[in-house]
Amino acid sequence: MSKVKYYYDPDTLSYRKIEPKKTKRFRNIALFILGSFLFGLLSLVLLLNTNLINTPRELSLQREVKNYELQFELLNKKMEQIEDVLANVEDRDNNIYRLYFEANPIPDEQRRAGFGGVNRYKALEGFNNSEMVIATTKRMDIIKKQLAIQSKSLDEITKLAEEKEKLLAAIPAIQPVNNEDLTRMASGYGWRTDPFTKARKKHWGMDFTAPKGTPIYASGDGTVTRADNNSSGYGKHIRIDHGYGYLSLYAHMSQYNVKKGQKVKRGDLIGFVGNTGRSQGPHLHYEVWKDNERINPINFYYGSLTPEEFKNMLKYANQENQSLD
Template identity: 55%
Template sequence: MAKAKFYYDSDTLSYQPIGKNKKKIFRNTILYILAVILIGLLGFAAFSTILKSPSERSTLRELNNLKFNYELLEKRMTESTAILEEIQQRDNNVYRVIFEAKPISEEERSAGFGGVNRYKNLEGFKNSDLITEATQKMDILAKRLVVQSKSLDEIVKLAKNKAEMLASIPAIQPVANKDLKRMASGYGMRIHPIYKTRRMHWGMDFSAPQGSNIYATGDGVIKSAKKSRKGFGNHIVIDHGFGYETTYAHMNKFFVRRGQKVKRGDLIGLVGSTGSSTAPHLHYEVKKGNQKMNPVYFYHNDLTPEEYETMLILSSQENQSLD
C-alpha cells in the first residue's frame, strides 16, 4: 500500500494530506499512451523491414531476379546488334556490290518504329525505363533480323543465278574490231550532226562499212524489233534480265523478231544508215534499270588492256556524233 503524503498548512498549524491532480494524471496518461503507440509503430516498421514474410521475401527475390535478367538481356541484345550491324555492312558493301544489287537503306532496315508510343502499357512501374528500353531494343533487333534474312535470301538467289547473270550482262562489242573503221563518237555531250548543237549522246557510235555484222552483246530476249525512217531507224532492243537492256540503232536490216531468245555473240543484224543517221554506223546503248550507262564500261570480255585503253581515249573525245 502506498504511503500517504502530507504537507504543513501554516494557517491551521497542522499537516494536511496531499490530494491528486486529476488533470495532471489525465495528461500523463495520454502522453504515455501516445508514446507507447509511437514506439510500437517504429518497432513494427523496423521489424517488417528486417523480418519480411515468406511471401514478401519470395516476391522481392523474383523482382530482383527479373531486373537482373532484363539487364543481362539488354547486354546480349547490344552485343547481337553490333554483330548484326557488321553483317549489314558486309551485305551492302560486299555481297550486294558483287551481284550488283541495290543496297538496303537505313530507313528500310529500321522502318516501323516511329510515331505512336508502342510502349505506353509499360509505363508507371518501378523499372519501367529498363523494361521499355529492353523491349524496344528487342523489337528493333527482330525487325532488322527479318530485313537481313530477306536480303540474304535474295543474295542466295542471285548467287544461284550467277552464271546466268554473267552470261546476260552486256560484255562484248556489238561490232567486231576487224569491221570497225573508227570509234565515231562516245557517250557524253556531243555536237549533233544535223542541228549542230551540243546534245547528250546516250550511246556509242561504231563506224563500219554498210552490211557489217552486228552481234548481241549478252544473252537475252528481243524486247522490240522495229523498222522506221526516223530517229533510230531500223533498231532492236534486247532485254537481258537483271535490269539490263541494250539498243542497236540505224541497222540496215535485222534477223530477229520480238520474243526471240538470243545468246551473246549471235548475229542479230547488219550495219546501216537508217533513220536520222548521216553515215553507216551502229548506235549502241546500254541501260541498267532506268539509267542509261556508258557502254565503254561493258567491253571487258573481248578487248585486251591495251585495246580497252585505246577505246577509252577515243570514246572520250568530244567530236561530232553520227546521229
C-alpha cells in the first residue's frame, strides 16, 4: 500500500493531501525501468566475463584449450627425450666416428644455431598461450635443423667409411709368397752386398727364395699397370697400382697370370717365381712404393703373418747379407 503524503496549507490552517502529477509518475516509472535495464545489462556483462556462468560452447572450448596445453606439455617432454638421444648421437659422431675417420668435428654453435632474419613466428603472436606455442615451435625447428645436420654428417661418415674400407683393402698388407712355399727369406730392405759387384748397395725391396713356379699373390687390391720384361734388372715383373699413392712390384718372375689393365684383389694369383733379369737364383724380389718413394715392405705384413712369424722375418730381414739381385 502506497504512502499518502500531506502538506500544511497556511491559508486554511489545515493539512491537505498531496496529489502526485501523472507526468511525474510516468517519469519515475521510466527511470525505474531504465535503471533496471542498465543494472541487468551491467550484471550480464560482468557475469559473462567471469567463470561463474559459462555457455556449453565456452565450456567445450575451455576443455579444448586445457587438452591443447596438456598436449604441449607432453610434446615438450618428448622433445626433451629426443634432444637427449640426439645429443648422445652428436657426441659419438664428433668424438668417435669423425675422429676415427679423421674428419673435423661439427661445432656446437653450428648444430644449435637458431634462425635469423624475418620473424618466422609472427603468425603465432597475440594469443593467450603465444609464448608457450612460440617457444615450443622454436624448439622443434632447432631439433629439425640438428637432425638435418646430423643426417648430412652420417652421410659423410658413410662415404668416409666406404673410402676407408677401400683404402684398407688397397694397402699391400700380405706377404706375396706363402710361408710354406719359402726356402728362406734371403734378404731385406737396406744396405746389402751386391751379388755381382760385391759392393755395398741399397737394396730397395725384399727377396723371397722359393722354387721356380711357386705362386705369387697380389698383396692388395689394385690395377695391373705393367706386366713385361722392359725394365732393367727386374726381368719379367708386374707392377700393381693400389691407389692412395701405393704401388707394389714383383720381379724375376717365370710367367704371368695377369695382364696390363686387369683389376686384382688381395690374394689373387698374379704369377710365379722365376729367375729372370738380374738374378742369382730363383726368388721373388718384392718392393712397395708410397708416393713415388720406395719404402720397407716389412711394415705391411700385418694381414698374413702371426706375431712369431713377423718376429722371425724381422730378424732375417735386418741381417747384413748378400742380396740375390
